[in-house]
Amino acid sequence: MEETGFRSGFAALIGRPNVGKSTLLNALVGHKVAITSHRPQTTRNRIRGVLNLENAQVVFIDTPGLHKPKHALGEMMVKAAESTLREVDAVLAVMDATEPDHPGDAHVLERLKAVDTPVMLLINKVDAVPKPSVLEIIAAYKDRLPFHAILPVSALDGTNLDALKAELVQVLPEGPRYYPEGMITDHPESFLIAEIIREKVLLLTREEVPHSVMVEVEQLVPRQEKNLVYVHAVIYTERESQKAILIGKGGQMLKQVGQLARQELEILLGTRLFLELWVKVKRDWRNHPGLLRQWGFEDRG
Numbered sequence: 001m002e003e004t005g006f007r008s009g010f011a012a013l014i015g016r017p018n019v020g021k022s023t024l025l026n027a028l029v030g031h032k033v034a035i036t037s038h039r040p041q042t043t044r045n046r047i048r049g050v051l052n053l054e055n056a057q058v059v060f061i062d063t064p065g066l067h068k069p070k071h072a073l074g075e076m077m078v079k080a081a082e083s084t085l086r087e088v089d090a091v092l093a094v095m096d097a098t099e100p101d102h103p104g105d106a107h108v109l110e111r112l113k114a115v116d117t118p119v120m121l122l123i124n125k126v127d128a129v130p131k132p133s134v135l136e137i138i139a140a141y142k143d144r145l146p147f148h149a150i151l152p153v154s155a156l157d158g159t160n161l162d163a164l165k166a167e168l169v170q171v172l173p174e175g176p177r178y179y180p181e182g183m184i185t186d187h188p189e190s191f192l193i194a195e196i197i198r199e200k201v202l203l204l205t206r207e208e209v210p211h212s213v214m215v216e217v218e219q220l221v222p223r224q225e226k227n228l229v230y231v232h233a234v235i236y237t238e239r240e241s242q243k244a245i246l247i248g249k250g251g252q253m254l255k256q257v258g259q260l261a262r263q264e265l266e267i268l269l270g271t272r273l274f275l276e277l278w279v280k281v282k283r284d285w286r287n288h289p290g291l292l293r294q295w296g297f298e299d300r301g
Ligand SMILES: Nc1nc2c(ncn2[C@@H]2O[C@H](COP(=O)(O)OP(=O)(O)OP(=O)(O)O)[C@@H](O)[C@H]2O)c(=O)[nH]1
Pocket: 015, 016, 017, 018, 019, 020, 021, 022, 023, 024, 035, 036, 037, 038, 039, 040, 041, 042, 043, 044, 063, 064, 065, 066, 124, 125, 126, 127, 128, 153, 154, 155, 156, 157
């Protein structure tokens, strides 16, 4: 049993794509548990990140951005985000200060009307706008829902994140630690490896290629005696033309993806990495519910 007065619970990060939910999650837990990019719909799965404080444990759930789905993967992403809302102790609704009045925000707020969990409104990216416009945004939003709190924050420079943590702890019920103190995410290492590879693809490719990519780690063999992990991963695309782009002239693109991913993963995992990458085509995979489930995409708890 924890000492009395210990609080714990789950907080969902909700918002339209690209408002900075994953960046916030990483900043709040102090580790990279979710990949980020300047492209909308980067996050595809629910990702949990654990924040351990002296008197509380907060389990954050980063959700795929709420958007109008165009394929089976998109539908699963939105369902995952929506079902999370019903299972948590607090909802962090994230808006982007650099894009006030975005129609996608109205859609998110509409969804939150039916939720009776405390909702905190986070106006993110305040580092990138002048102060008076932050006040205008707060004034425009404050009567839209009975928010428990409204906080201007910056995931990038950390503005108000301590205040947010303190506010959050207040709304959590008394309860135990759900995860051991050293654990910061519930996804296995292979998930992080696949996601970091996907992040590098998002960074280096354009147009339809980034969204058509799925990464699967097929083999992960730790060689403890050499402080080395051997990883064999496959990057799936939807078409031959995308495969050609990903491999690049003389294999240059794939080499760059591999180098960037390896460099970052060696730091994140604290080990040397031998990374072998292959590119394969799985035609129209985003519209195959069976395949999506096999790859671990989920639309409910
Ligand atoms: N200036 C500034 N940029 C930010 C901040 N937070 C996030 N960003 C940028 O916003 C972009 C989107 O960030 P993500 O964290 O991937 O956004 P997301 O809401 O998780 O996006 P989806 O996965 O599409 O739902 C990235 O380019 C971030 O670097 C912030 O506080 N300030």
